[in-house]
Amino acid sequence: MFQKILASIGVGAAKVDTVLQQEHCYAGDPVRGAVRIEGGAVEQQIDSIYLVLSMLYTKEADDRKVKVQYDLDRFQLTEPILISPGEKREVPFSFLLPLETPVTFGSRSVWVSTGLDIKNSIDPTDRDYLEVLPSPLLGKVLESVQSLGFRLRQAECEELPHRLRQHVPFAQEFEFVPTSGPFHRKLDELELLVLPVAKDELEIVMEIDRKARGLAGLLSEAMDLDETRVRFRVVPQDLPQFAGKLEQMIFRYC
Incomplete structure (x- = not known):
């Protein structure tokens, strides 16, 4: 007992x-x-x-x-x-x-x-x-970003706004800073919010944070107007040309 x-x-x-x-x-x-x-x-x-x-x-x-x-x-x-x-x-x-x-x-x-x-x-x-x-698909996406001269600064899971939620209340965000390449001294940072759709499909919300230049740039930065968000999907068939398309996309908005 x-x-x-x-x-x-x-x-x-x-x-x-x-x-x-x-x-x-x-x-x-x-x-x-x-x-x-x-x-x-x-x-x-x-x-x-x-x-x-x-x-x-x-x-x-x-x-x-x-x-x-x-x-x-x-x-x-x-x-x-x-x-x-x-x-x-x-x-x-x-x-x-x-x-x-x-x-x-x-x-x-x-x-x-x-x-x-x-x-x-x-x-x-x-x-x-x-x-x-990282899954093979996500790994290739991160490699493509790094090939453009970006360095991964941090990866953190953050709470999602309700309009972006699917099955869970969070998503993982990858934050990059340009250290070389075509976007060095042009961007402050590049953020990728990754939303898995299927095992071989990702939805990405990319935030491009442009570097402030002059008084107008500083005012835009203070009001968060220097940030542009782009939403797109990636599948394995996109990978061979993905780095080039990503570079064009960033140039278009920066």
Whole structure:
């Protein structure tokens, strides 16, 4: 009885550990792994084993920016099971990473939480961070921008206005600054807001921030009139000529 009381507050209770098969993954592709469970000091009934895929995005609240957790998906892996003292079990899993999952660039911003749902007890949990790389299509888009002399300054998930929302309340924005090439000293920055449409199709809202020149330019900058937004879609067939088309598009608006 005493051991059951201890297990109810987490002492000597079952433990959980999730092991992922791959070191990195891509949005739209499967994530595979296994949940390892080890029984504690007493027999316990586990009502369910579940995974929660979560990430962070930035939103404005009370005139300041705050980080908010968003759960992209939740998966129940098992029905109720009974785990004996010291027993070891392994539950394999596989799920598709949603297209909206942001690229992490080494940050700890996307993770999988694993939990055991045990009545009248503190639920054991485990957290594993995912390294999400740009999809082949997004990777080529970012390479094309960099080939024009831009350097990626930051990539951040930000809250979307309601008119732009599709399935989630955020999108990832890539902010570039010109360090060489035809737009050096002509633009302050170039921002790409990426909205996944399908695995092989992206919708992009590009913001071109022109460099202020003279009094008129400074006034425009103060009123945000120096920024131009362009919206377009990219599919794999566009890639061979994409860098050239992007250069023409930026020149047209800068």
